[in-house]
Each structure stands twice: as structure tokens, then as C-alpha cells.
Amino acid sequence: MTSLDYFRSGPSGPWRIVSIDGFRGEALPRAERLDIAAEAAQPAEAPCWTLKGVAGHARYATRRELDMLGATQASLGRREATCAALIPIRKSQAWWNLAQDERRVIFEETSHHTAIGTAYLPAVARRLYHCRDLGEPFDFLTWFEFAPEHAAAFDALVAALRATPEWGYVEREVDIRLVWD
Numbered sequence: 715m716t717s718l719d720y721f722r723s724g725p726s727g728p729w730r731i732v733s734i735d736g737f738r739g740e741a742l743p744r745a746e747r748l749d750i751a752a753e754a755a756q757p758a759e760a761p762c763w764t765l766k767g768v769a770g771h772a773r774y775a776t777r778r779e780l781d782m783l784g785a786t787q788a789s790l791g792r793r794e795a796t797c798a799a800l801i802p803i804r805k806s807q808a809w810w811n812l813a814q815d816e817r818r819v820i821f822e823e824t825s826h827h828t829a830i831g832t833a834y835l836p837a838v839a840r841r842l843y844h845c846r847d848l849g850e851p852f853d854f855l856t857w858f859e860f861a862p863e864h865a866a867a868f869d870a871l872v873a874a875l876r877a878t879p880e881w882g883y884v885e886r887e888v889d890i891r892l893v894w895d
């Protein structure tokens with residue numbers, strides 16, 4: 715099942731934006747709050763910025779990995795998961811010039827992305843959106859929810875992934891942290 719979602723920043727929305735850091739490349743403008751909606755309809759107030767993406771099918775995960783993720787992952791919207799991160803990412807042309815099997819080798823056999831991430835399940839719930847083919851400024855929108863006591867672990871996870879060869883292909887990354895209040 716695929717779902718097209720809109721991440722709209724502005725004066726209203728259930729998530730309060732705590733920080734916006736341009737980890738690599740240009741950041742996004744400061745905004746107060748974030749709303750995630752399935753339709754493009756604009757709220758009464760003009761949004762500061764809107765990003766959209768499709769949460770759809772996995773590209774690289776093997777059957778074994780999908781089964782493991784399905785058995786271990788938590789769903790979004792848990793009451794205790796009042797912290798979130800929205801990390802939009804764009805990869806370089808060199809990445810997209812690779813064939814799918816070459817990208818898989820860098821992603822997992824070399825960088826161990828899923829293996830690293832699995833250690834943080836089920837504390838961190840995640841959803842991956844694709845947006846390269848929608849003409850968006852990013853290729854992916856990554857969304858994570860976790861309880862405040864797991865915030866330090868989430869920082870360690872992000873640091874571990876950023877140290878991998880896969881991240882050598884990341885040319886723009888914005889790290890947006892939010893709380894539900």
C-alpha cells in the first residue's frame with residue numbers, strides 16, 4: 715500500500731518544531747509547528763514550507779530483513795513516543811547512476827544500514843517516504859518517533875549511520891526535531 719503525505723510547517727499543527735539543523739547543504743527556514751496530512755489542501759494560514767513524499771514499497775530489503783522488521787518494528791502514533799525527527803535527505807547523482815544491486819551492496823553489505831538500525835527497534839518507530847520522482851528538493855523524507863528516554867539513543871543511531879560509506883552519497887540533509895505538545 716502506498717500513501718502520499720504532506721509535511722506542512724507553519725503556525726499550527728500537533729508537532730512543535732524544536733530545532734532545524736542543516737547537517738549537509740542548505741537548511742530549511744525556521745518554522746513553529748508541523749502538520750502531517752494526506753491531502754494537499756492548505757490550512758487557513760499559509761505554510762512556511764511543505765514537503766511531500768510517498769510511503770511505499772521497499773527497494774533493498776531482503777525477505778529475511780522484511781520479516782525481521784515486520785516482527786520487531788513498532789507502529790507510529792504510540793502515546794509515549796512524544797519526540798520525533800523529520801530528516802529529509804538528497805543523495806548525489808553518483809548514487810543514482812549506480813545500478814540497484816550496486817546500491818544494495820553499499821547500503822547493507824558495506825554500510826550495514828538495516829543491521830545498525832535494528833538495534834534501535836522497537837524503541838524508534840520509522841517511516842520512509844520517497845520523493846525524488848515527485849520533483850521534490852529531497853529524494854527521501856525519513857520520519858521517526860520515540861519516547862524522550864530514547865532521545866540519546868536516537869542521536870547515537872543517526873551518528874552511526876552518518877559515519878557509513880552510504881552517507882558519502884548524501885549531498886543534502888536537514889535534521890528537524892519535534893515534540894508532541
Ligand code: HEM
Pocket residue numbers: 771772773774775779783801803827828830831832834835838839840842854856871872875
Ligand atoms: C532506508 C531501516 C534509521 C535513513 C532504509 C531501509 C531499511 C531501513 C530497511 C531500506 C528500505 C528499502 O528496502 O527500500 C532502518 C532502521 C532504522 C533506520 C531499522 C532504525 C530506526 C534511519 C535513520 C535515517 C535513515 C536514523 C536518517 C538519518 C534512511 C534513508 C533510506 C533508508 C534515507 C533510503 C535509502 C535509499 O533508498 O537510498 N532504512 N533505518 N534510516 N533509511 Fe533507514
